[in-house]
Amino acid sequence: MLNETVFRSEDVPAADRLSYWAEHLEQAHAPLHLSSEHAHDFRATQRVWDLGAVSVWSATIQQLVTRRTPKLIRQSDPEMYHVSLVVGGTGIGSWGDNEVVYRPSDLVINDTSLPWEIRRGRTTVTSVGVEVPKALLPLPRAMAGRPVPRRMPSRDGIGALLAQFLTQLSADTTPYQPSDGPRLGTVLTDLVAALCAHALETGNTLPTETHQRTLVLRIKRFIQEHLHVPRLTPADIAAAHHISTSYLHRLFQNEEVTVAAWIRLQRLDAARRDLTDPALRSTPIHAIAARWGFPRAADFSRAFRTAYGTPPKDYRCQARGSLQSTGS
Incomplete structure (x- = not known):
């Protein structure tokens, strides 16, 4: 079984749960500003698997607004790509003047070096995702620095391969040994790189x-x-x-x-x-x-x-x- 860490907001008193979750995200991902209609008793759970330089997670989260601001980016930027598959619920992502609605089966791509806001819907949102250091992505030089699309389908092509891999891995890690983690991380890194390269090559990104x-x-x-x-x-x-x-x-x-x-x-x-x-x-x-x-x-x-x-x-x-x- 892969090395797994579980985080639950219910592990602390109700009044401290949102701040506890913010601290967890800062340590596990990057500094974020959080707000929620359920701040008095926030409910969220996340399972994280260590795959070497790459991490995979699954999460179930109540209504939540997550912001990555320019100030937070200046404070700390781990320079990661964050790709998640929406399993249940909806959300709205905003990057400057661009906005997109996310629904189940959508792939959401985020960048810790850019300001953004994710507004999860009033119902609980379930997702599974992967974080990959940008330095590990073997993207062609001509594509370096170009913004990738923020929403991509997962029903066919490379998106479907990545979605299937994340879904199967998060559903059952018992067939794998901890030593398999880095090898699985390499596979995920290649899939994320292929997804981004395919999107950029097919012209899915345009100036705002x-x-x-x-x-x-x-x-x-x-x-x-x-x-x-x-x-x-x-x-x-x-x-x-x-x-x-x-x-x-x-x-x-x-x-x-x-x-x-x-x-x-x-x-x-x-x-x-x-x-x-x-x-x-x-x-x-x-x-x-x-x-x-x-x-x-x-x-x-x-x-x-x-x-x-x-x-x-x-x-x-x-x-x-x-x-x-x-x-x-």
Whole structure:
């Protein structure tokens, strides 16, 4: 069996558990700032296996906000990559202007040399992970110093290999001797290096501004493809792109309108085009409205008049008259 150490917040009085956990993380990982809704009686458990220079752990943690600030980085930086597999629960990670939502089966990649914040959800989060010194990762020289993606899938490719290795190792270490630890650590180091190199080679990392603009364009395309869904909400859009609703709204701060307003404008414009389409002259206005996400005819009529200055019925008649005049 591999050498194992178990840490439990319940080993100290309830009032001391959050500070005890912060001390444990500082010694085992890096200095962090912690806050929790359960600070009065914080519950967390972590099992750690020593694999030489590499360590593997599994943890179950209550709602917790973990911050790695520039000040803490200046105080101490072990220069480690931290890769964890989310087994249960959700969380939100933030790095500067970038944010991503984590869900079960996602791989989370962290860097002790960069400031970040992880906000675990209100339910208990379970994860298994590995910490590898950066100096051990045999990444190509051209990739050194480039930021790796913060969220990666684990359902196929190298991500699946790493996830399977971590899951099986944490589930049962009895087949291994302590002397196997460094050898297993070498395997994990190679897998983490391969995962990072693959992500960088395939162009999954972009400058912040480019990433945000690309994300906005993807979101707009998604909205246009789902305009027919009556209850398409910002929360739905955010979930489909693995970001929080607040981050979605921040992305649209540089746009001319809010997310909700952009959805409405796209729906109205699609309906306007249908109203002027000769092929749809026999289609009732309420049917066109419903097709583009307006199930209530009165709501559609009011919104259309506000946007175009005339009711949809009059707009259709005017468009029909213009076509007839052009035809003559």
